[in-house]
Amino acid sequence: HEGxxxxxxxxxxxxxxxxxxxxxxxxxxxxxxxxxxxxSRKVNTYLEVIKYKMVDQNNC
Known part of the structure; x- marks a missing residue:
């Protein structure tokens, strides 16, 4: 958040x-x-979650 x-x-x-x-x-x-x-494994996990959410959002 800002500030x-x-x-x-x-x-x-x-x-x-x-x-x-x-x-x-x-x-x-x-x-x-x-x-x-x-x-780096944590970052990879977060990127996979973001990727999943982006793909799932496009299917709605």
Whole structure:
């Protein structure tokens, strides 16, 4: 809505990606990719819902 201000949490993984410890960097990268995959699946689900609603609307 107009005038609404969204609040987003800060990503705290940057320090881990810049760590001198390779294991910490690898785990942080894995975690980031896992979250990205989960988020992309959510986006895909929402797009499928929108697609379904648009197709269903045209059949009325």
């Amino acid at each position: 609404d201000i969204a609040t987003y949490s800060a990503w705290s993984g940057l320090a881990s990606l810049q760590s001198s410890n390779e294991d910490v960097r690898c785990f942080s990268f894995y975690t980031m990719i896992r979250c990205l995959l989960r988020d």
